[in-house]
Amino acid sequence: MPPVDDQPLLRITGVKMRFGGVVALGGVSFDVARGQIRGLIGPNGSGKTTLFNCISGIYRFMEGDILFEGKSLANVPRHEMANIGLGRTFQNVALFRPLSVRDNILVGAHHLAKSGFIANALRLPSVRREDAAAQKRLDDLLDLLDLRGVAETPAGALPFGTQKRVELARALIGDPKLLLLDEPAAGLNHSEVDDLAVMIERVRSHFGCSVLLVEHHMNLVMRVSDKVAALEFGLKIADGTPDEVRAEPEVIRAYLGEPDPELKH
Amino acid sequence: MRTSWLIAVFVVLLAVVPTARFSGYHLFQMTMVVVYAVAILGLAILTGINGQISLGHGAFYAIGAYTTAILMNSWDVPYWLTLPISALVCAGVGFLVGLPALRLGGLYLALTTFALAVAIPQILKHKLFEDWTGGVQGLVIDKPDAPFGLPLNTDQWLYLFTLGVAVVLYIFAINLTSGRIGRAMRAVRDHAVAAEAMGINLAMLKTRTFAVSAMYTGVAGSLGAIAVAFVAPDSFSVFLSITFFVGLVAGGAASIGGTIVGAVFIEFVPNLADKVSKAAPGAVYGVILIAMMFLMPQGAGGFLHGLWRRVVRLGGK
Ligand SMILES: Nc1ncnc2c1ncn2[C@@H]1O[C@H](COP(=O)(O)OP(=O)(O)O)[C@@H](O)[C@H]1O
Numbered sequence: 206m207p208p209v210d211d212q213p214l215l216r217i218t219g220v221k222m223r224f225g226g227v228v229a230l231g232g233v234s235f236d237v238a239r240g241q242i243r244g245l246i247g248p249n250g251s252g253k254t255t256l257f258n259c260i261s262g263i264y265r266f267m268e269g270d271i272l273f274e275g276k277s278l279a280n281v282p283r284h285e286m287a288n289i290g291l292g293r294t295f296q297n298v299a300l301f302r303p304l305s306v307r308d309n310i311l312v313g314a315h316h317l318a319k320s321g322f323i324a325n326a327l328r329l330p331s332v333r334r335e336d337a338a339a340q341k342r343l344d345d346l347l348d349l350l351d352l353r354g355v356a357e358t359p360a361g362a363l364p365f366g367t368q369k370r371v372e373l374a375r376a377l378i379g380d381p382k383l384l385l386l387d388e389p390a391a392g393l394n395h396s397e398v399d400d401l402a403v404m405i406e407r408v409r410s411h412f413g414c415s416v417l418l419v420e421h422h423m424n425l426v427m428r429v430s431d432k433v434a435a436l437e438f439g440l441k442i443a444d445g446t447p448d449e450v451r452a453e454p455e456v457i458r459a460y461l462g463e464p465d466p467e468l469k470h
Numbered sequence: 471m472r473t474s475w476l477i478a479v480f481v482v483l484l485a486v487v488p489t490a491r492f493s494g495y496h497l498f499q500m501t502m503v504v505v506y507a508v509a510i511l512g513l514a515i516l517t518g519i520n521g522q523i524s525l526g527h528g529a530f531y532a533i534g535a536y537t538t539a540i541l542m543n544s545w546d547v548p549y550w551l552t553l554p555i556s557a558l559v560c561a562g563v564g565f566l567v568g569l570p571a572l573r574l575g576g577l578y579l580a581l582t583t584f585a586l587a588v589a590i591p592q593i594l595k596h597k598l599f600e601d602w603t604g605g606v607q608g609l610v611i612d613k614p615d616a617p618f619g620l621p622l623n624t625d626q627w628l629y630l631f632t633l634g635v636a637v638v639l640y641i642f643a644i645n646l647t648s649g650r651i652g653r654a655m656r657a658v659r660d661h662a663v664a665a666e667a668m669g670i671n672l673a674m675l676k677t678r679t680f681a682v683s684a685m686y687t688g689v690a691g692s693l694g695a696i697a698v699a700f701v702a703p704d705s706f707s708v709f710l711s712i713t714f715f716v717g718l719v720a721g722g723a724a725s726i727g728g729t730i731v732g733a734v735f736i737e738f739v740p741n742l743a744d745k746v747s748k749a750a751p752g753a754v755y756g757v758i759l760i761a762m763m764f765l766m767p768q769g770a771g772g773f774l775h776g777l778w779r780r781v782v783r784l785g786g787k
């Protein structure tokens with residue numbers, strides 16, 4: 206079916222979201238192609254996280270539509286998102302803090318298995334098979350993301366940078382078609398950001414998934430993205446290759462207008 | 471592997487030593503420890519592992535106890551056959567209570583379950599059900615004898631029967647909470663939004679967990695009714711629910727092994743307090759409880775876990 210291949214993996218059209226009087230998204234549209242690393246930049250409060258939450262169903266957008274593989278996400282239950290191929294991380298890290306790194310990551314594989322309460326209580330062979338399959342995926346990820354040494358450590362006891370890698374592993378073990386990363390570089394130091402850039406590219410080549418990367422950190426986005434969209438006050442102000450977006454006067458103004466020096470690269 | 475062998479040896483000792491050496495009353499106390507352990511295990515699955523606070527689990531214990539008593543009394547169902555029926559009844563009631571629980575977070579859920587515990591004795595006394603429940607008087611049921619001509623007296627048989635059922639229930643609970651479902655239960659407790667984004671259906675998981683929890687505590691109620699051979703509304707006051715909660719926290723909330731310590735605590739510490747001071751056993755009980763929380767802030771489960779790790783590390787050297 207050739208038309209399916211032309212279809213973007215994710216299509217966002219005219220999405221609007223208000224909180225009381227605050228217009229967080231004023232009609233945003235853009236696409237994410239298959240296999241693409243798509244950057245999404247914008248100053249604080251420009252609506253990036255809100256858009257993420259609209260995609261993953263945590264907020265329900267008020268107008269417009271979001272299509273994933275051609276199907277609207279408007280009424281998909283939140284717990285179905287992982288199953289249809291959407292994986293995500295959270296801006297402020299949302300790990301299960303008392304659980305070990307191993308268990309945290311394994312929760313990300315929850316939707317890949319089907320066994321229920323009774324099968325688990327009896328530890329039926331099907332449960333063992335599912336467990337073995339999840340363990341194998343876990344093993345790969347512990348190596349890929351350099352987490353083997355902390356596999357038994359409670360996630361909440363780890364440094365912030367490591368926690369972000371755990372979150373990434375937890376999203377990846379579920380085999381997403383589209384990975385949503387919300388500010389993965391926030392709170393990381395320079396060398397960690399470099400590692401992260403390498404990691405994101407490795408994730409795409411290793412797992413073949415598309416990435417929607419929300420980032421404050423211009424350097425990182427410009428380095429790894431195939432295409433970048435820029436938001437300001439809930440509106441898209443630029444869209445194109447990293448070089449095009451960097452040269453866009455609106456973007457320069459929006460970013461130079463911000464007091465935070467980190468944002469000017 | 472080594473751990474499972476140790477546990478097996480522990481269970482065998484637990485079966486043989488009290489049966490061979492304890493007198494009737496002490497054996498009965500041991501039976502009640504096992505019964506309470508299962509009741510607290512039910513609460514641990516819900517509150518400790520899934521994070522849904524219940525201050526009313528005495529209600530499920532009462533429902534289980536009455537289900538068994540009524541079945542034996544009105545329908546002559548053999549005592550052992552009442553257990554699976556009671557399990558189904560309590561799981562069903564637990565599921566129904568779990569539905570509104572979905573809308574009630576934390577403390578509101580605690581209050582709602584508490585209200586259930588407050589209501590239960592009055593419902594059991596109510597005229598409408600008196601024909602079955604025996605009203606204020608309650609019901610007396612027969613103590614079972616040992617089957618197959620086993621050379622055991624009633625107390626010995628009751629202890630072994632209760633222990634056997636408990637061992638099976640513990641194995642199921644350990645399986646359930648250590649795999650995929652158990653991880654999901656803990657994930658929901660620790661971060662519901664993230665758990666949902668990982669594909670966990672919160673409503674389904676929480677209501678089913680509630681059902682399993684009520685089933686465990688309800689079966690404990692059935693075992694308790696068989697052991698005591700009597701049920702009456704006033705044995706199931708709110709204080710019973712609070713006592714289970716005390717046992718849960720004393721044992722370490724999310725620890726399966728800790729439930730046994732919690733059960734020992736609620737069975738023996740009140741007696742101990744009574745021996746220390748006839749005048750104010752409640753005060754002594756309170757002091758012991760506070761002291762325990764100070765000495766083992768993670769509950770006995772956390773304390774034993776730490777101890778165990780130290781032993782393993784020493785043994786490994
Ligand atoms: N749950 C919410 N309730 C009220 N306002 C919100 C909520 N979430 C976001 N907003 C508002 O929407 C705007 C966009 O926020 P956000 O999407 O977090 O921006 P960004 O991620 O780009 O920094 C901000 O003005 C923010 O205050």
Ligand SMILES: [Mg+2]
Binds near residue numbers: 254255296
């Ligand atoms: Mg944000």
